[in-house]
Amino acid sequence: MKTSADRILTTHVGSLPRSEAVTRGIFAIENEEPVDLDAHCSEIASAVVEVVGRQVEVGIDAVSDGEMSKLSYATYIKDRITGFEGDSPRRAPADLEDFPSFLERQAKTGGTPTYKRPQCVGPIAVKDMEPCNTDLANLRAAVDAHQPVDAFMNAASPGVIALFQPNSHYADHEAYLYALADAMSAEYEAIVAAGFVLQLDSPDLGLGRHMMFKGQPDEEYERLAHIHVEALNHATRNIDPQQMRLHICWGNYEGPHTHDAPMEQVLPIALEARPQALLFEAANPRHAHEWKAFAEADIPADKVLVPGVIDSTTHFVEHPELVAQRIETFAGIVGRERVMAGVDCGFSTFAGYAGIDPEVAYTKLGSLVEGAALASERLWN
Numbered sequence: 001m002k003t004s005a006d007r008i009l010t011t012h013v014g015s016l017p018r019s020e021a022v023t024r025g026i027f028a029i030e031n032e033e034p035v036d037l038d039a040h041c042s043e044i045a046s047a048v049v050e051v052v053g054r055q056v057e058v059g060i061d062a063v064s065d066g067e068m069s070k071l072s073y074a075t076y077i078k079d080r081i082t083g084f085e086g087d088s089p090r091r092a093p094a095d096l097e098d099f100p101s102f103l104e105r106q107a108k109t110g111g112t113p114t115y116k117r118p119q120c121v122g123p124i125a126v127k128d129m130e131p132c133n134t135d136l137a138n139l140r141a142a143v144d145a146h147q148p149v150d151a152f153m154n155a156a157s158p159g160v161i162a163l164f165q166p167n168s169h170y171a172d173h174e175a176y177l178y179a180l181a182d183a184m185s186a187e188y189e190a191i192v193a194a195g196f197v198l199q200l201d202s203p204d205l206g207l208g209r210h211m212m213f214k215g216q217p218d219e220e221y222e223r224l225a226h227i228h229v230e231a232l233n234h235a236t237r238n239i240d241p242q243q244m245r246l247h248i249c250w251g252n253y254e255g256p257h258t259h260d261a262p263m264e265q266v267l268p269i270a271l272e273a274r275p276q277a278l279l280f281e282a283a284n285p286r287h288a289h290e291w292k293a294f295a296e297a298d299i300p301a302d303k304v305l306v307p308g309v310i311d312s313t314t315h316f317v318e319h320p321e322l323v324a325q326r327i328e329t330f331a332g333i334v335g336r337e338r339v340m341a342g343v344d345c346g347f348s349t350f351a352g353y354a355g356i357d358p359e360v361a362y363t364k365l366g367s368l369v370e371g372a373a374l375a376s377e378r379l380w381n
Helices: 020-030 037-058 075-079 100-108 130-146 158-164 173-193 218-235 263-270 288-296 320-334 358-379
Strands: 150-156 197-201 244-247 277-280 304-310
Touching (some): 020 037, 037 130, 037 358, 130 150, 130 173, 150 158, 150 173, 173 218, 218 263, 263 277, 263 288, 288 320, 304 320, 304 358, 320 358
Parallel strands (some): 150 197, 197 244, 244 277, 277 304
16 A cells, blocks of 8 residues: 655545446346346446546545445445345434434435345355456556556445344354455455455444444443454455555434544544554544544554545535645644545445535545645645
């Protein structure tokens, strides 16, 4: 993984707005409707080349495929590992339950994505590596065409799979997690073997507190979250930590977030994970103050921090000076070489659901790049 050496490098969390044609094909496949698979695969490949080019054009250093082929960052696994079928009951975040009128409004206005979330109903094992291999080939072609500084690919952590796809087969939660870890390790290792950085998406450590673990005492949440990290570490035991980054968040939705676990509670757990880099929310109004948790924590010397310095749920375009100030704050905590500039979360976490206008999203990324340049000038001069 490339890290900042003579300037602050820039990246994002992974998902970027998909075209209407890409989205239409994804949902046709999901709904088992007739679709020209060759044409759809060609559309995806072209979209990846285009989205990587757009990232390079705006100045992003570590790019991704935008998750073009995936319906969502967690449910895509049903096509890659066995054991998942049907749908499952929805569990609203605790903060939205406190504001039922807001929750109802979100549902009526399309603010809540609708798609199947299958349950685990049988043994988990590798089902088909071809979708992963196709994603890797598409990203390789795009990287070769546009030559970014670095490239990463997202993969769902065992914990976030368990968060959105409940277990109806394994004897207990821990057994379920380790079955997921063993099966997903093939995808994780394939991404790194292809020459890309592996980004493990693990919102379960933050969002899980007010969804999967809501109503439970802090001690139980912390115990289970530690198990989630242990399972993730087991799954990545054969991968160099320097080839991995871990993303944590509290849910990529514009809501009250009044039940979000504090960073002081989440950070010690997240730091136990093997990946070298940690991506986290640091820009939105609920978490922007939590740089103090990092200032007061014992951050291991080998960790790289990738704070979100722009929000992913608002159309406000952050001023580059604010972006620079946020970067400099974290550089003051761990040193300029151990900071990259990132985004709170993805810009299109679910296909067909882009909370931010695509052009505004790229304008925000441009402000991120400009702010990183300002910070670099001050930090290296």
